[in-house]
Amino acid sequence: MRYSPVRPASWLSRVLSLTSVVGGGGCLSKVSPYAGLRWKSTKKKKNTSKKDAGEEERQHQPSGTLSTTSDSGYLVLSQPRHLSDHIAGQSIDQLPLSPEQQALVDLILAGRNVFYTGAAGTGKSTVLRAAVECLRHLGRRVEVVAPTGRAALAVNGMTTWSYAGWTPSAHTHPLNVLREWSTSERNIHRLAETDVLIIDEISMIENHHLERLSEIMKEARGHAGWDLGWNHVQNIRQSAFGGCQIIATGDFFQLPPVCPFQYCIECGSPLLKELRPGETTYRCPSGHGNWPDSYKWAFQSEVWDNADFAHVELRQVHRQAGDPLFIEILNRVRCGTLTYHDVMVLTDPSRKTKDLTNAVRLYPTRSEVAKYNADNLRELKTPAYHFFAQDSFHWNEAAHPHLRSHGERRADGTLAALREHRYEPCLRLKVGMPVVLLSNISISRGLVNGSQGVVVDFAPVDGGDLLQRRRTSRAGLKSVYVSDIIDDELFQYATSTHPVRALPVVRFDNGVVEVIHPECSDHEIGNETLSTGYELDTYSRDMDEFLGRPAPSVLCRTQIPLIAGWAMSIHKAQGMTLGKVIVDLTRAFEEGQVYVALSRARSLDGLKIEGDPRGLLVRREGNQEVKKFYWENFGNKEVLTSGLDLLKMPAGSVAE
Numbered sequence: 001m002r003y004s005p006v007r008p009a010s011w012l013s014r015v016l017s018l019t020s021v022v023g024g025g026g027c028l029s030k031v032s033p034y035a036g037l038r039w040k041s042t043k044k045k046k047n048t049s050k051k052d053a054g055e056e057e058r059q060h061q062p063s064g065t066l067s068t069t070s071d072s073g074y075l076v077l078s079q080p081r082h083l084s085d086h087i088a089g090q091s092i093d094q095l096p097l098s099p100e101q102q103a104l105v106d107l108i109l110a111g112r113n114v115f116y117t118g119a120a121g122t123g124k125s126t127v128l129r130a131a132v133e134c135l136r137h138l139g140r141r142v143e144v145v146a147p148t149g150r151a152a153l154a155v156n157g158m159t160t161w162s163y164a165g166w167t168p169s170a171h172t173h174p175l176n177v178l179r180e181w182s183t184s185e186r187n188i189h190r191l192a193e194t195d196v197l198i199i200d201e202i203s204m205i206e207n208h209h210l211e212r213l214s215e216i217m218k219e220a221r222g223h224a225g226w227d228l229g230w231n232h233v234q235n236i237r238q239s240a241f242g243g244c245q246i247i248a249t250g251d252f253f254q255l256p257p258v259c260p261f262q263y264c265i266e267c268g269s270p271l272l273k274e275l276r277p278g279e280t281t282y283r284c285p286s287g288h289g290n291w292p293d294s295y296k297w298a299f300q301s302e303v304w305d306n307a308d309f310a311h312v313e314l315r316q317v318h319r320q321a322g323d324p325l326f327i328e329i330l331n332r333v334r335c336g337t338l339t340y341h342d343v344m345v346l347t348d349p350s351r352k353t354k355d356l357t358n359a360v361r362l363y364p365t366r367s368e369v370a371k372y373n374a375d376n377l378r379e380l381k382t383p384a385y386h387f388f389a390q391d392s393f394h395w396n397e398a399a400h401p402h403l404r405s406h407g408e409r410r411a412d413g414t415l416a417a418l419r420e421h422r423y424e425p426c427l428r429l430k431v432g433m434p435v436v437l438l439s440n441i442s443i444s445r446g447l448v449n450g451s452q453g454v455v456v457d458f459a460p461v462d463g464g465d466l467l468q469r470r471r472t473s474r475a476g477l478k479s480v481y482v483s484d485i486i487d488d489e490l491f492q493y494a495t496s497t498h499p500v501r502a503l504p505v506v507r508f509d510n511g512v513v514e515v516i517h518p519e520c521s522d523h524e525i526g527n528e529t530l531s532t533g534y535e536l537d538t539y540s541r542d543m544d545e546f547l548g549r550p551a552p553s554v555l556c557r558t559q560i561p562l563i564a565g566w567a568m569s570i571h572k573a574q575g576m577t578l579g580k581v582i583v584d585l586t587r588a589f590e591e592g593q594v595y596v597a598l599s600r601a602r603s604l605d606g607l608k609i610e611g612d613p614r615g616l617l618v619r620r621e622g623n624q625e626v627k628k629f630y631w632e633n634f635g636n637k638e639v640l641t642s643g644l645d646l647l648k649m650p651a652g653s654v655a656e
Contacts, residue, residue, distance in 0.1 A: 101127050104312055108247055109134060113240075115202070115248045115299075116312040119334055120599035121319025124249055125575055128155060128200065131247065140195040147204040150420040150571065155200050156523055163190065163197075164213055171263040172270075175215060182216035183223045186402055191220035194244055202250040206257040207291075207301040208265040214303040217242040240307035248309070252297060252626045253334045254592040260296035264288050294625050311633040319577045319602060326604040333595045335630075336622020346598075347613040353605045358434035358454060359580035361567040362597045364587050372567040380430045385458055385502060387427040387518075389559040390493050391415040394485050399550035400526035406555060415555065422572065423521060423559040429504050431455050434565030436576075437508075439519055441561075446510045450576030450600075452565055453508035459515050461494070461503045481551050482522055489520040493558045504560065509579055519561045524552040573600050582608045585615025 097105065101123050108114055108131045118124050128144075135142045144157030152159045161170070165187035170178060182191055197217075199205065221242030222233045236242045261271050261282035266289070271282040280293040298304060320326045329342045345351070363369050377384075391414045393407040406417045414425045422438055429435070433455045441447040494500060500518065507513045563572070570593050581601040585594075594616060601607035609616075 097126065097130060098123065098316055098318070100314055100316055101130070104314065105131050105134060107310060107312065109138070111245055112310045113246045113307045114312060115309040116314065117249065117251050118314030119251070119317060119331060120254075120596065121317045121577070122314035123316075123318055124251075124314065125155075127314070128198065128247075128249060132198065135196055141193055142196045142198065143190070143194045144198045144200065146200040147209075148201070148420075151201045151204075153418075153420055153422070153523065154575065155198075157198075157200065158525060160199070160205065160209065160213060162525075164216055165190070171209075171212070172268045174268045175212065175266055177268075178212060178216050179219040182220040187216075188220045188224055191217050192224035192242075196245045196247060197241065198247040198249070200249055201255065202248040202298050203252040204250070204255050204257055205298045206260040206296055207298060208261065209257075210298045210301050211265060211303050214241045217244060240303045246307055246309075248298070251334075252299070252629065253336075253622065254596060256592070256623070257296050257298075260293065261291050297625060297629070299629050300625070313630075313634045319599070323603040323605075326601075326607075329604075330595070330599050333598060333616070335627065338616065343613060343616055345604075346607075346616065347609050351604075353608055354580070356580050356582065356606075356608055358452065358565060359582045359606075359608065360434070360436060360452065360565050360573075360578055361582045361584060362570050362573055362600065363567055363584065364570055364590065364593055366569050368587065369567045369569050369572075373564040376566045377428060377430065377433065377564065380432055382431040385429050385504070387429065387500065387560045389414060389421075389423055389425050389427075389557050390489065390496070391418055392489060392556045392558075393417070394554040394556065396526065396551050396553045400553050403526045403553050406525065406553070415557075417555055418523075418557050421521070421557050423519075423557050423561060424563060427560055427562060428564075429455055429458075429560075429562070431457060435504075435506060435562045436565045436568065436578075437506075437516075437561060438563060439561035441514065441516075445512050447508065447512060447514060448577075450573075450578050451508050451510075452579055453506040454565075455504050456507045456513070457505040458502035459505050461500050482524065482554060485554050485556065486520045486522055489556050489558045490518065493518055493520075504562065506562070516560055516562055518558050520556055520558040523555040525555060526553045570597050573597070576600055577602055578606070580606050582610060584611045585609060585613060586611030587615070 104114070104116055104127050116124065116127065132142055132144060143163060144152075144155050145160045145163045146152040146155060146157055147160055149159055152162075161168070164170070164178075165181060165184070166178070181187060194217075218237045218239070218241070221244070222236045225232050225236055240246070263269065264271055264284040264286065267284065267286050269284060269286055271291075272285055274281045274283055281290055282293070283290045317327050320330065325345075329338075329345065332338045332342055361372060363372070391409075393415060395403060395407060397404075406415070408416045410416050410419065412425055435453055435455055437447060437451040437453070438449060440449055503518075504516050505513065506516055574596055578600045579602050581597075583594075583597045598607065
């Protein structure tokens, strides 16, 4: 296959080129080269005929997606003619992609199963958002999942448990029972009709959890395909994840699986934990297997090899682009190869830093954050303004009766389903208070997620202005149905029995002064197609109309997108770029948290480390299985370095 030279292009221009109608409803587009990425397919090739090889390739490509002609180098897309018309009429806020990010999106659009990774600040989340929107504009049914509720909310997705239709006790059941559940009416449509499954934070997903997910997808998709014949069903059941395209992303150097190997994958029995010299193992009392703790990673599962992933590593760090020394140090922290010199650079009290007034402190726990922020808020004698979140659940009861529990509320009136939401249930603000922005208000003016500033005033609010701002600044990416819901939520927020009387005015560190308006964060759930073909008439203008889907149920939280900027939890800061950061190493950090905390800083001169420097050494050597995986797939020589040479540290140093 030939590839054209990389051209600077936004992801929107890429997807529009893919949806330019040619001939009988197909379209042609050049594909950018993949040479800018580190990627590799590790599956062992089988000796197959051309026909068998073609069928094997199609197992990774949902019907109607991209296919290629080997002599032209072009991708050919079979797609309904009116899809491009639908996209062309939308106004979309473009997200710029670097050449390597663009090449990665192209690889995903080509139908490959892809695992992509990269250090903090390389744009993994940017690629995920661009890929999701490109795929959906191309008419693909895309589901985004993550291992935890917090991670799922961050990507507007669902947990792997919810996607699978599992309760918390699902792993206690034998695998054949889970397969049977997957064919129920509640689950089969979601599992069988997914074209692309995107798994975020893959590092936290245990080996056998991924195996279970693949097995139930095989069962559901095979069960739904009986009308196409026995051979079709057999092909599905022999394909990883039933032939669904899989995009997995995350960094195995950061967050490991939590409590792996609790129950036997075959029988559901609790596994017996056995401590052996140099290794913890988990044994099935019924004799189904014995698994070492080092075997917990998703990349060690059988289905990982069967999926034939293209392994891609993003190498260009954008967050610390102007500080190459800091990038090198962070990479060694990530890989567990920190040197004595690195520790001295990070902890040197004489190191020159910028003015760190109102720098945000990062703590491992929310309780520490709450106490530090509350103490500082009390010291401010200016009047406090309270902003209460407005939570709503727009339940499509006829289509999704099983989602009733999502409407349950907590004692404070907020929805229990949104307890991990990044927007505060109650936000208290005062003039003179440092704050951090939680939304991308204006990328061109530098007002993005993580921007730091100070509240300087409160401005009177015009209720009608809220709706107008919604219509002019955010139209385009949402369906008509969801856009109308957001309009209603903002209107109710402005005209409720306790309406907002004033809005905070923030002077950001880059000099921009901005009135911060409320935003409605929506989370679509339960949009699986039902066998009844149920649809809402009010949904007729939406792109999903021709895809035959019901209107989704929608969770909404409307709130001012700010949080107190004195302190923040490491989990909440994940994904942010912060100009001024203080990390207190006297606190107890979990594995991977030190790297996450340090890598939030844009530059070394915007970072201050306080407390015991030995906190840098938490599980400093890194996981050997992860190092081996990255070496084999990306050639990262730095991961094989011996690491921090504590034996050579001077007496009285941090090693003692």
